[in-house]
Amino acid sequence: MSFLLFVRSPTVLGGTLASCLLLSACSAPAAPVVTPPIIGPDSTVHVAAGTQYLRGPIHRFFWGKHYRQVWATPVTAPVFNLRTAVPGGLTPIQEGGSFQTRNLRLLDRNGAQYVLRSVDKDATKALPESLRDGPIGRLMKDQTSVINPYGAYIVPPLAAAAGVYHTNPRLVYVADDPALGPFRESFANALYLFEERPEGDQRAVSSFGRSAKVESSRKVFTNLVYNPKHRIDARWYLRARLFDMWLGDWSRREDQWRWASFPASGGATVYRAIPRDRDHAFFKFDDGVFTHIIGWVKSNYQSFHQKIRLGDVEGLNRAARPMDKSLLVYLTAQDFQQVADSMQRSLSDDVIRGALALWPKEVYAEAGAEFDENLRGRRAQLPAVAARFYELLAREVEIPGTDQSERFVLEPTGPGQLRVSVYSLAAGRPDSLTGRRTFDYRQTRSIKVFGLGGNDSFELRGLPDHRFEVGIYDGAGQDVVELMSPTSVAGKAANVMVYDSGDGNTIKVAKPVKVESYVPAATEFDAAGWLLRHRLF
Numbered sequence: 001m002s003f004l005l006f007v008r009s010p011t012v013l014g015g016t017l018a019s020c021l022l023l024s025a026c027s028a029p030a031a032p033v034v035t036p037p038i039i040g041p042d043s044t045v046h047v048a049a050g051t052q053y054l055r056g057p058i059h060r061f062f063w064g065k066h067y068r069q070v071w072a073t074p075v076t077a078p079v080f081n082l083r084t085a086v087p088g089g090l091t092p093i094q095e096g097g098s099f100q101t102r103n104l105r106l107l108d109r110n111g112a113q114y115v116l117r118s119v120d121k122d123a124t125k126a127l128p129e130s131l132r133d134g135p136i137g138r139l140m141k142d143q144t145s146v147i148n149p150y151g152a153y154i155v156p157p158l159a160a161a162a163g164v165y166h167t168n169p170r171l172v173y174v175a176d177d178p179a180l181g182p183f184r185e186s187f188a189n190a191l192y193l194f195e196e197r198p199e200g201d202q203r204a205v206s207s208f209g210r211s212a213k214v215e216s217s218r219k220v221f222t223n224l225v226y227n228p229k230h231r232i233d234a235r236w237y238l239r240a241r242l243f244d245m246w247l248g249d250w251s252r253r254e255d256q257w258r259w260a261s262f263p264a265s266g267g268a269t270v271y272r273a274i275p276r277d278r279d280h281a282f283f284k285f286d287d288g289v290f291t292h293i294i295g296w297v298k299s300n301y302q303s304f305h306q307k308i309r310l311g312d313v314e315g316l317n318r319a320a321r322p323m324d325k326s327l328l329v330y331l332t333a334q335d336f337q338q339v340a341d342s343m344q345r346s347l348s349d350d351v352i353r354g355a356l357a358l359w360p361k362e363v364y365a366e367a368g369a370e371f372d373e374n375l376r377g378r379r380a381q382l383p384a385v386a387a388r389f390y391e392l393l394a395r396e397v398e399i400p401g402t403d404q405s406e407r408f409v410l411e412p413t414g415p416g417q418l419r420v421s422v423y424s425l426a427a428g429r430p431d432s433l434t435g436r437r438t439f440d441y442r443q444t445r446s447i448k449v450f451g452l453g454g455n456d457s458f459e460l461r462g463l464p465d466h467r468f469e470v471g472i473y474d475g476a477g478q479d480v481v482e483l484m485s486p487t488s489v490a491g492k493a494a495n496v497m498v499y500d501s502g503d504g505n506t507i508k509v510a511k512p513v514k515v516e517s518y519v520p521a522a523t524e525f526d527a528a529g530w531l532l533r534h535r536l537f
Contacts, residue, residue, distance in 0.1 A: 043081070045173045048074045049119045049191050053145040064288030066145040070367055075150075075360035077191060080116070080172035082106070082179040085194070090114060092183050100125070100144070101279060104180075104187050105197065112204070113197040116174065118190060119149045121279065146285045150363050152193055152278040154371075155247070156207065157355040161346050164243045165260060165274040166207050169193035171360075198258040198274045208274055211260035218536045220259040220271050225452065225527035228402050228424040228434050229268040232259075232327045238339050240273045241324065244281075245316060245385055246347070246378050248304035251280035252320040254534050282371070306377035313388045322533045325398055330435045333390050333443075340386035347379050394443040399435070401475075403453030403527040407431055410449070410470065411461040416441040418464045420449065425457075441467040451475040453526040459484055460513070463494035470496040476526045478504040486510055501525075 050071035060068070083089040088109035096103040100123040104116040121144045124132040131137050152169050159166035174180070176188040199216070202208040223230040244252050252275070259271040282304040286295040295301045299315025302308075308316070317324060352375045356368050401408070405425040413419045419438040423431035439447060448471040449458065457480040458472050472481060481498050493512040500507060501520050509515065522529040531537035 043079045044076050045079060045175075046074045046076050047173060047191065048072050049149040050144070053142065055142070060288065062289045063139075063142065064146070064285065064291045066143075066284050066287065067148045067367070068145045070363060071145055071149055073362045073366055075171070075362050077171050077173040077360075080174045080177075080192070080194060082177060086112075086114070089179075092180055092187075095183055095186065101277075102186070104183055104192075111200075113199060114194065115197045116172075116187065116192040116194055117169070117277075118192055119171075120144065120190065121147065143291075146283055146291075147279055148282045148284070148367065149191075150359055151282040154355040154358055155278050155281065157358065158247075158347065158351065158375075159243065159275075160207065161348070161351040162239065162243050162246075162343050163346065164240045165209060165272065167195040167198060167274075167276055168207055169195040198260075198276055202260070209260040209262070209272055211262060211272075213261045214274065215259050215261060215271075217254040217257050217259065217534070218531075220261075221254070221531055221534055221536050222527070223269070224402070225400065225530050226403050228404055228406070228432075229266070231268065231270055231434070233270050233272045234328055234331050235335060235339060236272045237327050238331060238336065239343060240275050241317070241320065241328075242340055242343055242382060242386055242389070244275065244320075245308060245313070245389070246343075246375070246382065247278070247281040248283055248302060248308075248316075248378075249275075249278060249281040250283065250300050250302055250316050250319060251277075252317075252323075254323060254536055257323075304374060306374045308378055308381050308385055310381070310384055310388050313385060314392050317389065317392075322535075324393055326400065326534070328393055329397060329399055330437045331390075332437065333387070333394075336386040336390040337383060340382045344379055344382045347375075349376065352376060352379075391443065394439075396446040396448075397439065397444055398448045398450065400450045400530055401452045401454065401456060403476075405454040405477075406434075406451065406456050408449050408451070408456065408458045408472075409461060410459065410464060412464055413438060416465050416467060418447065418468055418470075420447065439468070441465055445469060447471070448473065450524055450530070451477065451479055452530060453477055455479060458482070458498075460496065460509070461485060463512070464496060466493055466495050468495060470494070472496070472498045473520065473524050474499065474501050474503075474505050475520060475524060476503070478506075480506045481509060482507075483509040483513055 053068045053071040055068060086108050090106040090108055092104055093107050094105040096105060100121040102118040106114040106116065122141060124137045124140050127137055153171055156166050156168050172192055172194045174187055174190060174192055180187055196205055198208055198214050200214060201212055202214045203210045203212050208214055256275065256277050258274040258276055260274055262270050264270045284303050285301050286292045286303045299312050300318045302316050352372060356364060356371055359368065399420060401422065407423040407425055409421040411419045417438055417440060421436040422434050424434050425431055446469045450473045453476045455477045460483045462485045464470050496513045498507060498509060498513060498515045499518045500515055502517055507515055523532045528537055
């Protein structure tokens, strides 16, 4: 969670409230000493994920009820045996994880990788060491209770029904096993989710599309902006994103994804999204006085209720916005509605009940009825959420090229309509259409086209409707910008600006098209710069 940054900002909270935060944190009891369960001959244990999150009524009033009771409820889990978990056993090879989740990477005899992901979290690792054991650290650790510790457990059957790739986590208990080797002290005596690691050759895993090559976001986005033969299956990604919203999973940064690659005609590669890390699905944050105030200011901290806040779909998707703007740029409103309608039909009441039945009976008794009601209520909203999601992305559009040569054609097709087509250029071959979309001024007010690298051409086949604000950014290379016809469809002066970096471009335009000299920002210049928008360079 990025909760840390908010707590440390008294200018946001105000002095009085900040003082209350610290007083509440100081009054929070220290975490109890947890005694490891006795491992019996049946190779199962009965253990709670986090009794330390139980708090008294005053603390809950100010800092939320959250999922504290679920954390404190003992569940039955099988003891994980590295020697027998998969045929030939597993070897621990590397510790990893984010600022809050501890991961242990495991390798089987065939080179396939798996991972143990801690059920309990500790976001205090993001703090300086001097603060970790103080009031801020204790408060930060306490707010781990906003996460349902078993949320990821029910996602696979829901994702399969929705047509979304997924990992297959299993709840296990890791005992004090000598086979952990040097990782024994750090990982023994705790609950984990054991799952496949989506990387490399996954032809044996149907939930990863049986892809022969699963790659990281950094690798895939680099391929996308360096070579137009690489492309994303945009409708597949949209389906995954609507599924995120249905689950209330707001933390969907680039590193929360892997990508299944598939060969396509002409030597092309198509990527399909594999969401991973469901720690923030089913988030429950706004049920305390202070957390409600924080959630009102930090609109990405949206709780998993029966209704999705249609007025703040932007906040729910803020973490993934750079990805959404890049990867969904050629999809239409009809695409969004078709995907939403399809998902709504697929996520039946039986599917929801079947997924919740996978929970340990103790967890289902605590949260099953609430989740059933919430998932059905949010399902009914999927078409409306998709429509709002489209509206937000359509307002200000950014269309990137690659570091190869492209031809961008901007062509008015009627009053208030502008069609943008992007073609890949290759010597000795016809231009290849890589993307096209027609924009309507009632939905879109700004269209920015970025040539990035390569020697690109920009063709204005008429002046766009003046209600569009059009920006042409040349980027690297020697580019050509040409107004093919000065006629304005709407009969009024167009609102087009050509940004010329002055590196040898040829610009053939007449009024009212404006030309402005500029120094490109790194994120506007070439493929490497574009990756900065995705925090991947």
